[in-house]
Each structure stands twice: as C-alpha cells, then as structure tokens.
Amino acid sequence: MRRFVGLVAALAVAGGLTACAPAVPRTGTASAPVATGAADFLVFYADGAQDAARAAIQRAGGTALGAEPKLGYLLASGPGDAFVDALDGDPAVAGVTGDRLIGAVTAARWTGTEATRPATALHALPATTARPATAGRTAMPDVSGMAGAAAEPLAKRQWDMRMIGADRANTRAPGTKKVLVGVIDTGVDGKHPDLAPNFNRALSRNFVTDIPKDREGQEVDGACEVKSCKDPADVDDDGHGTHVASTIASPINGVGIAGVAPGVQIVNIRAGQDSGFFFLKPSLDALTYAADIGVDVVNMSFYIDPWLFNCTANKSDSKKQRQQQRAVRTGMQRALDYAHAKGVTLISALGNESMDLGRPTVDTASPNYPRGSERTRGIDNSCLNLPAEGKHVISVSALDPAGRKASYSNYGLEQADLSAPGGDGGGLSTTRSILAAAPENALRADRKLDSSGEPTTSEVIRDCTPGDCSYYQYLDGTSMAAPHATGVAAILISRFGKPGKGGVRMDPGKVAKLLYATATPKACPAVRACEGGKSRNGFYGRGVVDALKAATVKP
Structure with a gap:
C-alpha cells in the first residue's frame, strides 16, 4: 500500500475548491460544490450552530465565504494560526482544518x-x-x-x-x-x-x-x-x-x-x-x-492524511493539530452518515x-505532510483511523x-x-x-x-x-x-x-x-x-x- 490501505492517504489540508458540473443523478439530486474560490479553512459547526459558528468566525477576525449544510461546515478565510487558536474551545465549533491550496497549479x-x-x-x-x-x-x-x-x-x-x-x-x-x-x-x-x-x-x-x-x-x-x-x-x-x-x-x-x-x-x-x-x-x-x-x-x-490516527485531545499536539484532527473526525463521520442514509x-x-487497532499505543507516521513532519506520539483507542473506524x-x-x-x-x-x-x-x-x-x-x-x-x-x-x-x-x-x-x-x-x-x-x-x-x-x-x-x-x-x-x- 502507499499511504492507501493498500493504503491511499489524504491530506487534511485540502486543495482549493473547484466547481464541478452536476451529473444527472440516477436517483436523488446531485449538486455542485457550494463555492468556487479557494478558502483558508473548513469550519465544522456543532449541530444546529451554524449561525453561532458564523459569529465565532467573525470574532476571530475571519469571514465566512459559504456553507455546506449537508455536512455541516462553513468555508472561511482568516488570519492563519491565530484564527484557529481563537476558535479553539468555542462550543459552536466542532473542528477546523486548512483548505488552502498547497501548490500553485x-x-x-x-x-x-x-x-x-x-x-x-x-x-x-x-x-x-x-x-x-x-x-x-x-x-x-x-x-x-x-x-x-x-x-x-x-x-x-x-x-x-x-x-x-x-x-x-x-x-x-x-x-x-x-x-x-x-x-x-x-x-x-x-x-x-x-x-x-x-x-x-x-x-x-x-x-x-x-x-x-x-x-x-x-x-x-x-x-x-x-x-x-x-x-x-x-x-x-x-x-x-x-x-x-x-x-x-x-x-x-x-x-x-x-x-x-x-x-x-x-x-x-x-x-x-x-x-x-x-x-x-x-x-x-x-x-x-x-x-x-x-x-x-x-x-x-x-x-485521510496527514494523521494515521485522529485524536481529539492529544497533549503532544498543538491547538491547530487538535482542531485539524477533530475536523477530520467530524467531517468524515458526517459524510459517512450522509452516504449511509442515502x-x-x-x-x-x-x-x-x-x-x-483496538490497542494502539504509538503513532510514528503522523503528520505525514509536509513530508518529514512525522514524529512519535503516544495514542490510545480513543484515536481513530478513518474511514476504516467510522460508523457504518x-x-x-x-x-x-x-x-x-x-x-x-x-x-x-x-x-x-x-x-x-x-x-x-x-x-x-x-x-x-x-x-x-x-x-x-x-x-x-x-x-x-x-x-x-x-x-x-x-x-x-x-x-x-x-x-x-x-x-x-x-x-x-x-x-x-x-x-x-x-x-x-x-x-x-x-x-x-x-x-x-x-x-x-x-x-x-x-x-x-x-x-x-x-x-x-x-x-x-x-x-x-x-x-x-x-x-x-x-x-x-x-x-x-x-x-x-x-x-x-x-x-
């Protein structure tokens, strides 16, 4: 496997948002992504807290650019790491991860x-x-x-x-x-x-x-x-x-x-x-x-890269890294829930x-991006490998x-x-x-x-x-x-x-x-x-x- 499981991997720092013409669905209704411009962040909000999350983004010096209500997140721009730190601990925010282009394609x-x-x-x-x-x-x-x-x-x-x-x-x-x-x-x-x-x-x-x-x-x-x-x-x-x-x-x-x-x-x-x-x-x-x-x-x-295991409160991780892993857990489970329900x-x-995977103790493969960022950190069974350990x-x-x-x-x-x-x-x-x-x-x-x-x-x-x-x-x-x-x-x-x-x-x-x-x-x-x-x-x-x-x- 590569980082695929055979294993294919993924970055949590996503590429830029791109528009895609919707297909004619076999059933249901297909929709194009909600925004076409590159955003700095995906901000996942707690259930029913979209408006509160918008307000939190504004207080943190950011701007909400669009929303994906199917999976419960806002696309936002903000002042870098300070933006993430300002959102840390806000009850309306379930997780934050970068969505900035990592390359000038x-x-x-x-x-x-x-x-x-x-x-x-x-x-x-x-x-x-x-x-x-x-x-x-x-x-x-x-x-x-x-x-x-x-x-x-x-x-x-x-x-x-x-x-x-x-x-x-x-x-x-x-x-x-x-x-x-x-x-x-x-x-x-x-x-x-x-x-x-x-x-x-x-x-x-x-x-x-x-x-x-x-x-x-x-x-x-x-x-x-x-x-x-x-x-x-x-x-x-x-x-x-x-x-x-x-x-x-x-x-x-x-x-x-x-x-x-x-x-x-x-x-x-x-x-x-x-x-x-x-x-x-x-x-x-x-x-x-x-x-x-x-x-x-x-x-x-x-x-999903860059974390082989996604923990919510690992003491060896920075605020930004914890928010990133929370975003991966929240976003992937919501997507899995949405697909399962359909x-x-x-x-x-x-x-x-x-x-x-029921008794993990050490993760030496994360974060695997940027390359060379890997370090050894202690983990436990509360940390999840996704999507393999997702519900459904x-x-x-x-x-x-x-x-x-x-x-x-x-x-x-x-x-x-x-x-x-x-x-x-x-x-x-x-x-x-x-x-x-x-x-x-x-x-x-x-x-x-x-x-x-x-x-x-x-x-x-x-x-x-x-x-x-x-x-x-x-x-x-x-x-x-x-x-x-x-x-x-x-x-x-x-x-x-x-x-x-x-x-x-x-x-x-x-x-x-x-x-x-x-x-x-x-x-x-x-x-x-x-x-x-x-x-x-x-x-x-x-x-x-x-x-x-x-x-x-x-x-």
Missing part, C-alpha cells in the same frame, strides 16, 4: 507529454522488488473445457478469485448493470480494455487538481499531464484505483481477468492525488456525490501497519494465499468486520500477490515498461491474446482485500435489491447482514494477538467473504 509548467512522477512509496505494497531484464508477455493459458471467468486469459493467476469462489459465482450471478459501484481512489483508467465495457464515464467525476509542488517547493504530484492540471474523469496516473476497480468488476470479455462482479458498473469518484495523498475536502465531496447520484456501494482503500454501502480497507463502515483485513491473516494487515476485535484475499508477496513471489488491471501511462511513468511496451519487471503482465495489448500488475495490501468484499456486496445488491429509479436499491444494513451471513467463519490461529471466537475475531472478523455463497444464497 496555475503556474505549473505543462510539458504536453506524460511526466515522470516522484518516486514515492506505493499505495499498495509492491508485489516484488525483483527487476528482471525482460518479463515478456504472458503465455496463453490452457482454457480448454473452461467457461466464463475461468476462460479469461489470465484466470489461472487469480488464486484470490478461487479462494472466495468468484470463479464459479460469476457464471451464476455476475451482477447487473443497474448496480453502480463507486471507486473513491486515485482514478480509474476508463479506457483500459478490461474495464471500459463496465465503466460509466457519464457519472464519473474527478474532485482533485494535480499539485506539482507545494508552497515550500516540495514536489507533490510532479508536472501536470494536462494543461488544466485537472485530469479527465477516465484517467488514473497512479494505478491504485484502476487495480481496485478491476478486482471489483473487470468483465468476462476474453481479455485479461474477470472481477468478482463482472456485470456491474464502475463509477470513478476520484479523491486521491497522483502522489497518493487524500485531502479531506475531496474525500468529503466524493462521498457526498456518491450518495447524491445513487451509488449502491463504494470502495474506500485509503485513509443507501450507500460503505466498505473500507483496514490498513497495512500490522497493528491491533465495513472494514476488511487481508489474507495471504494460505488463507492466513497477511503479515502486514491491521486487525482488531472491534475493527475487523470481514477478511478477503490481499496477497502477501513480501518481495518473494508475485504468485502470492493480487493481479488486476494497470494503466499503461502509469506503468511507463514508473519505468515498468520499456520503449517497446515490454514489462521490465515481473510485477507487470502484458496480455496481447485478443490482439490489442493490455496491462496488469501484482499488488499486495488491504487495499486489494477491500474490493473483493465490495464485489461480493455488488452481487448481493444485484440479486436482492429492490427496483428503484433507474436501478436497484438495498438498505446498507441488509447488505451488511447478508455479507456476514454468507462469509465463511474462520477461527483464530494459536497466537495471543488474535482475540475472539470463530464467529467473530480480530483477524478475520465475521469470516472470509464468499462470492459463491452470495451468488446462491436463498432470499
């Missing part, structure tokens, strides 16, 4: 060509560090006598799908195009041959603007790939989101692989920067948008720190090919709801990792392809069996586990959802109940770290997701 030089991005840590754990001189294209597997997903060219490499019965489930219940799956991530390559048939371009949106450098001159996303620095909604310059989307819904089309639910639609709802940071406001916008257009289930393989099933990766969220731990908790996967009796394949290559073998689609542009930027398009690493597979070549990569992480659960949820919604305006709808509580009922219970191994019984424990939650049971369970 309009001044960025655009080369008109793909730019090489900075060498940052991967969102997902890389499958291997080996770099063979040539990896070549994959050999065509023997698929004689096979049908459906099993006949896909790379099906034999998908141990993950066999583990959860997806290779047999998707010939019975592939899912329906009436189900919309939102991928809140770094983007989705909507032109990839193994995603395009299921990609809904009309509803897809990008809520971020690329940031070449921050105000201190640190490189964030690198040079912009397009003149506006705002990538089209069918582009993924990173690859993490495309991998997630492919695991969920790559179609059965004679190309590459098949996803868990190969018949549903994917909606790209981008909230992550090219560099892997996830800012607070784009993440809030993404969840709100998903709810407003009638998305059925969203996959969230990320956490019928969105929320699924998240659990994280890759090999940590018991189904959080997923990762399994290795043997069905054990992956070595890197977080766990916790309170936090782990389900488990699913995430891989555990550990730099030893790609055959232990998860294979899914990859954008060619991102692979070239990372120098994983040579000038002729041949892979330079065993992490990447080129499939040219249909004629035109497409690319796939092996990754590990709870980011890779969560989309398996999301795909199973999409199967259940396809089967049991009730007809609605333009699609089907299903109460998220009922989706969760069926996910748990169809999961295969798995007992703790004989290790002290795993708590709980077979029906629910800290390593596997309520069990391993099972696509075949989801496809065949009786109503």
Whole structure:
C-alpha cells in the first residue's frame, strides 16, 4: 500500500475548491460544490450552530465565504494560526482544518507529454522488488473445457478469485448493470480494455487538481499531464484505483481477468492525488456525490492524511493539530452518515501497519505532510483511523494465499468486520500477490515498461491474446482485500435489491447482514494477538467473504 490501505492517504489540508458540473443523478439530486474560490479553512459547526459558528468566525477576525449544510461546515478565510487558536474551545465549533491550496497549479509548467512522477512509496505494497531484464508477455493459458471467468486469459493467476469462489459465482450471478459501484481512489483508467465495457464515464467525476509542488517547493504530484492540471474523469496516473476497480468488476470479455462482479458498473469518484495523498475536502465531496447520484456501494482503500490516527485531545499536539484532527473526525463521520442514509454501502480497507487497532499505543507516521513532519506520539483507542473506524463502515483485513491473516494487515476485535484475499508477496513471489488491471501511462511513468511496451519487471503482465495489448500488475495490501468484499456486496445488491429509479436499491444494513451471513467463519490461529471466537475475531472478523455463497444464497 502507499499511504492507501493498500493504503491511499489524504491530506487534511485540502486543495482549493473547484466547481464541478452536476451529473444527472440516477436517483436523488446531485449538486455542485457550494463555492468556487479557494478558502483558508473548513469550519465544522456543532449541530444546529451554524449561525453561532458564523459569529465565532467573525470574532476571530475571519469571514465566512459559504456553507455546506449537508455536512455541516462553513468555508472561511482568516488570519492563519491565530484564527484557529481563537476558535479553539468555542462550543459552536466542532473542528477546523486548512483548505488552502498547497501548490500553485496555475503556474505549473505543462510539458504536453506524460511526466515522470516522484518516486514515492506505493499505495499498495509492491508485489516484488525483483527487476528482471525482460518479463515478456504472458503465455496463453490452457482454457480448454473452461467457461466464463475461468476462460479469461489470465484466470489461472487469480488464486484470490478461487479462494472466495468468484470463479464459479460469476457464471451464476455476475451482477447487473443497474448496480453502480463507486471507486473513491486515485482514478480509474476508463479506457483500459478490461474495464471500459463496465465503466460509466457519464457519472464519473474527478474532485482533485494535480499539485506539482507545494508552497515550500516540495514536489507533490510532479508536472501536470494536462494543461488544466485537472485530469479527465477516465484517467488514473497512479494505478491504485484502476487495480481496485478491476478486482471489483473487470468483465468476462476474453481479455485479461474477470472481477468478482463482472456485470456491474464502475463509477470513478476520484479523491486521491497522483502522489497518493487524500485531502479531506475531496474525500468529503466524493462521498457526498456518491450518495447524491445513487451509488449502491463504494470502495474506500485509503485513509485521510496527514494523521494515521485522529485524536481529539492529544497533549503532544498543538491547538491547530487538535482542531485539524477533530475536523477530520467530524467531517468524515458526517459524510459517512450522509452516504449511509442515502443507501450507500460503505466498505473500507483496514490498513497495512500490522497493528491491533483496538490497542494502539504509538503513532510514528503522523503528520505525514509536509513530508518529514512525522514524529512519535503516544495514542490510545480513543484515536481513530478513518474511514476504516467510522460508523457504518465495513472494514476488511487481508489474507495471504494460505488463507492466513497477511503479515502486514491491521486487525482488531472491534475493527475487523470481514477478511478477503490481499496477497502477501513480501518481495518473494508475485504468485502470492493480487493481479488486476494497470494503466499503461502509469506503468511507463514508473519505468515498468520499456520503449517497446515490454514489462521490465515481473510485477507487470502484458496480455496481447485478443490482439490489442493490455496491462496488469501484482499488488499486495488491504487495499486489494477491500474490493473483493465490495464485489461480493455488488452481487448481493444485484440479486436482492429492490427496483428503484433507474436501478436497484438495498438498505446498507441488509447488505451488511447478508455479507456476514454468507462469509465463511474462520477461527483464530494459536497466537495471543488474535482475540475472539470463530464467529467473530480480530483477524478475520465475521469470516472470509464468499462470492459463491452470495451468488446462491436463498432470499
């Protein structure tokens, strides 16, 4: 994972506000963001305290610029840290975080060509560090006598799908195009041959603007790939989101692989920067948008930066830092509540720190922006990793090919709801990792392809069996586990959802109940770290997701 959970991260110091034309919603009413100018701060107000918060902003020397009543915050300008300090302790204010542009994107030089991005840590754990001189294209597997997903060219490499019965489930219940799956991530390559048939371009949106450098001159996303620095909604310059989307819904089309639910639609709802940071406001916008257009289930393989754990009153944090973490907790939970109330099933990766989230003691990864700001601070179970520990969220731990908790996967009796394949290559073998689609542009930027398009690493597979070549990569992480659960949820919604305006709808509580009922219970191994019984424990939650049971369970 990068800071994604496989893990995608996000900054709480958000990028500037950008206007986005509203989509024609499948259900409900979609709305554009409430303001188009860059604000200094997001000021979250206590329930029913919008007017009091406006007054507090004015007393602190600031100006309220606009409001987002759906999630209960005001956009405000103010005199820097003194503004935050003045609001600290005001009963009308639930949290304050910066919303200032951290980079001057309009001044960025655009080369008109793909730019090489900075060498940052991967969102997902890389499958291997080996770099063979040539990896070549994959050999065509023997698929004689096979049908459906099993006949896909790379099906034999998908141990993950066999583990959860997806290779047999998707010939019975592939899912329906009436189900919309939102991928809140770094983007989705909507032109990839193994995603395009299921990609809904009309509803897809990008809520971020690329940031070449921050105000201190640190490189964030690198040079912009397009003149506006705002990538089209069918582009993924990173690859993490495309991998997630492919695991969920790559179609059965004679190309590459098949996803868990190969018949549903994917909606790209981008909230992550090219560099892997996830800012607070784009993440809030993404969840709100998903709810407003009638998305059925969203996959969230990320956490909100700059805090791995968000505490409300950590004595080692400054006033500004405490307000920032309160804002993340308040804003994300309100967004999760809003989406849940609108019928969105929320699924998240659990994280890759090999940590018991029920007993955290030390956070050494925060704040991770600006880079180099990390320090060691003591924490406890009152501090939350978000969105994984948010209310209404189904959080997923990762399994290795043997069905054990992956070595890197977080766990916790309170936090782990389900488990699913995430891989555990550990730099030893790609055959232990998860294979899914990859954008060619991102692979070239990372120098994983040579000038002729041949892979330079065993992490990447080129499939040219249909004629035109497409690319796939092996990754590990709870980011890779969560989309398996999301795909199973999409199967259940396809089967049991009730007809609605333009699609089907299903109460998220009922989706969760069926996910748990169809999961295969798995007992703790004989290790002290795993708590709980077979029906629910800290390593596997309520069990391993099972696509075949989801496809065949009786109503």
